[in-house]
Amino acid sequence: MVRLARAAFVLAASAGLAALAVPSCVVSSITVGADCPIDDDGNLLIPRECCICPSPEACPQGFPKDVTIPDYCRPDCPEGIPYECCPCPTPVWCSRGVPPDEWDFPDYCDQFDGGTDAGSDGSMSSLCTGGSCVSPGPASWKGPMSFWQGWGIEAPLCPEDAPILAFEGWTAPPPPSCGTCECDAPEGTCKLPETWVVDSQACPGGGVKTNFDPPTNWDGTCNGDKSILGDKLCGGVPCVRSITISPPVIEELPCQAHHIGDPEPKVPKARNGGPEITLGRVCTSESALPNCIEAEGKVCVPKPPSFSSCLYREGDHVCPEGWGKKTLLYGYVDDKRTCAECECGEPSGGTCSVKFRLFSDTACTVVEEDSNISTGMIPPCKDLMSGTQLSSKSAAILEYTKGACTPSGGNAEGDLVLLEPVTVCCSAPVT
Secondary structure, eight states: OOEEOOOOOOOOOOTTSOOOOOOOOOOOSSOTTOSOEEOTTSOBSSOGGGOSOSSTTTSTTOOOTTOOOOGGGOTTSOTTOOGGGOSOSSGGGOTTSSOOTTOOOOGGGGGSTTSSOOSTTOOOEEOOTTEEEEOOOOTTSEEEEEEEEEEGGGOOOOOTTSOEEEEEEEOOOOOOOOOEEEEOOOOEEEEOOOOEEEESSSTTOOSOEEEOOOOTTOOSSOBOTTOBOTTOEETTEESOSEEEEOOOEEEEOOOOEEEESOOSOOOOBOSTTOBOOEEEEEEEOSSOOOEETTSTTOEEEEOOTTOEEEEEEESOOOOOTTOOEEEEEEEEEEEOOEEOOOEEOOOBOOEEEEEEEEESSTTSOSEEEEEEEETTSOOOEEEOOTTOOBOEEEEEEEEEEOOBOOEEOOOEESOEEEEEEEEEEESSOOO
């Protein structure tokens, strides 16, 4: 911790320097150069020859002008500026980058850039130690000020040099990451032909019809139900001349929907129901910013770690020239967007092909007809020799391809409300 010495003693200059004498010059009640920095134990934090007036009593008539100050005592003083007109000759004098409150400039310091500020705001000039020199913004903008941006849980308080919170807001949240909807292939079966109609006339039929259907839930193995003898007559002619068989039928359950990729992220909520978003804080001070000694026309903005020097203005605006790092914040964010549920349409597009056989014996060994039939076909009619005996039949699935379902949903839905916009423009990115 640095304190300022108030001991009533006079230090002699180092070898090669004239010994200090009490000069005959008038000084104000607060002596320029007084109160040299010391630590808690009373030890000087600068060389003894650099502490010319350790107390007002040591230089009661002002700063001794016949004393030469070594250059190493004033590394931060611009060339050509007298020592007494440089309030921050080294960092230990001005730990916050600004002069001590008790520093009093002699009148003649006005002629130097290091003296009182020549600007209209009446603020003094300063070496911008621990801050950044930036150009004042246009009249329609506020600042420059110190700006921090990051996650709300990491937000620091406004720094000591800019303790007033001028504005606090949040960035616009992105849409929820919903992923993409997909439908699994449906679970289903291909059902064998269920309707077998024998006709006494050639295709397309028109005569007496005889039922030759297999049993319910038939598995396609050899079946001799409802056999028709070759000499059986229907309307005076053999009952068997042609046969019409229905195509197989696909029966499938609804598809199951799910996400591809990441669904809506389970992240902490910042405020008003919105997803985690970054916070921005604009900090300022009641004191006017000092002009930078080392950069004419610029002011010194405090810049603690992770802060930037920025302007701000209510509304959404284009940044002024030279202030190109734009951040748009909102004083009110209400994000009620969610991911819609994934859904699937009815299964479609499945295919199934079946081979059926007709036999004249009950053991399914003597084939009378052998043909294929597929889903989607018009029930085919097959001509047979008049009087063919139909004693048994069989059927087998050759190929079954499942259908597919069209996915829907998964999109972001709901309202996003953003109010009280403020534009922050920084001279450099936030780090």
